Amino acid sequence: MTKQQLMVEGVSKRFGGVVANDNISLSVPEGSIVGLIGPNGSGKTTLFNSIVGYHPIDQGSIRFEGAEISTLRVPEIARLGMLRTFQQTRIYDKMTCVQNMQISVPHNKEGFGAMFSKSHPKIMKKADSLLAFVGLYAKRYLLAGDLSFGQQKLLEFAMALMNEPKMLLLDEPTAGINPTLINGLIDRLKRSNADLGITLFVIEHNMRVIMDLAEHIYCLAHGELLAEGPADEIRDDQRVIDAYLGAN
Ligand code: ADP
Ligand code: MG
Numbered sequence: 001m002t003k004q005q006l007m008v009e010g011v012s013k014r015f016g017g018v019v020a021n022d023n024i025s026l027s028v029p030e031g032s033i034v035g036l037i038g039p040n041g042s043g044k045t046t047l048f049n050s051i052v053g054y055h056p057i058d059q060g061s062i063r064f065e066g067a068e069i070s071t072l073r074v075p076e077i078a079r080l081g082m083l084r085t086f087q088q089t090r091i092y093d094k095m096t097c098v099q100n101m102q103i104s105v106p107h108n109k110e111g112f113g114a115m116f117s118k119s120h121p122k123i124m125k126k127a128d129s130l131l132a133f134v135g136l137y138a139k140r141y142l143l144a145g146d147l148s149f150g151q152q153k154l155l156e157f158a159m160a161l162m163n164e165p166k167m168l169l170l171d172e173p174t175a176g177i178n179p180t181l182i183n184g185l186i187d188r189l190k191r192s193n194a195d196l197g198i199t200l201f202v203i204e205h206n207m208r209v210i211m212d213l214a215e216h217i218y219c220l221a222h223g224e225l226l227a228e229g230p231a232d233e234i235r236d237d238q239r240v241i242d243a244y245l246g247a248n
Contacts, residue, residue, distance in 0.1 A: 005030040005167055005199050006082070008049070011070075013043075013050050013062035020046040022223045023060070028167070033193050033200040035214030035231070037207070039243055042220040044203045048169050052084045053077040064167075081166035084154055085173065093145030097136055097155055098146050101127035106158035123139035129159045135190055157188065167199040168192070174209050186212055207244075211235055218244065 001192045020043045028034045032044040036044050050057045054074045062070040069077055079146045091100050098106045102118040111182040117123075134154040139147065144155055153173060158167055173189065174182045186209060205211040210217060210231070217234040220245040227234060235241055 002029040002032075004028065005065055006201065007061075007063040008051065009060060009061045009063075010045070011050055012058045013046055013055070016156070017142060021050065021057075021220075024225050025060075026218050026225065026228065028199060028201050030199055031193070031197065032216065033190070033202065033214050033218040035210040036162055036201065036203045036220065037205070037210055037234075037240075037244070038220035038226070040205075042243075043223040044220055045171055046223075047220070048084050048171055048203065049200075051083060052169060073181070078163065078165075080115055081164075083160055083163055083165045084165075084169035085160050085171060089177065091144045091152055091156055093143065095144055097131055097140045097142060097147070098124070098127055100155060100159055101131065101162055104162040105203070116160050121195070126162065130161050131155075134158045134192075135184065148178075150177040153177055153185060154188065157185075157192075161192065161196070161198075167201065170200060170202045170204055172203055174204065174206055176222060181212075182206070182209060194224070199236060207235070 004027040004068055006146065008027065011021055012019070013025045015142060016083060024047060036047070038044050048080070049055055051062055053076065057070055060070065064080055069080065105118050105123060111188065128137065131137050132222050134157055136151060136158065138153055139151065144152060147155060174185055177185060188202060193200050202210065202213060209244065214231055217229065217231050219223060219234060221242045226243055227237050227239050229237070
């Protein structure tokens with residue numbers, strides 16, 4: 001039987017008069033790749049923010065590996081092994097790739113303090129091996145600001161992996177990336193799942209990408225869960241097609 005690593009039940013979140021998430025329930029099985037789609041403004045990013053503890057929810061329950069986390073904050077949830085990346089890249093332009101990796105040292109190892117310094121050989125080794133994993137080893141001493149946008153996204157992904165997460169929430173990982181580089185990123189995401197065992201929950205606007213990546217897809221519209229199912233069913237679901245057409 002598959003174990004549900006993340007369970008969201010009846011979650012609602014409003015901003016003033018805007019109901020950004022209305023009674024959302026979904027689950028992400030351990031070891032899976034699950035997609036979250038929906039037109040702009042449908043509440044996808046808000047749901048991720050609620051899950052990782054960026055803001056309190058108004059109603060509902062969020063459980064990670066069986067434990068209620070809806071009252072915890074970002075650093076506490078990160079220590080449990082769940083992290084998110086952002087729609088906008090968050091790297092330090094004036095630092096090298098390796099330095100960006102060093103400052104991404106695990107939240108769960110912060111307690112080691114000076115004993116586990118950011119230039120500890122173990123950390124340097126891990127930074128190098130993850131930069132190799134995303135294909136940036138040859139560029140590791142370049143300033144992050146000198147990388148192409150697609151390479152910066154790969155760096156950001158490698159930075160998240162420094163934390164050895166159990167589950168990663170990726171908010172539009174391919175947004176703004178040149179189509180020819182997208183396949184490389186998809187491949188890395190799949191390998192992080194298959195080889196490193198990381199569960200992925202992915203918001204994606206690009207239908208081709210999410211169909212390629214995800215086994216199971218949830219679709220939001222106007223803050224509500226519109227549809228869910230296997231990728232090929234969702235692609236042909238008239239409600240999903242209408243929601244996207246209606247948004248354009
Ligand atoms: P998506 O990621 O699907 O494009 P969002 O979750 O960003 O959608 O937004 C859902 C709705 O919530 C939108 O109407 C948006 O304007 C609103 N919203 C999101 N964040 C905030 C905020 N911090 N304050 C006020 N309204 C917000
Ligand atoms: Mg968004």
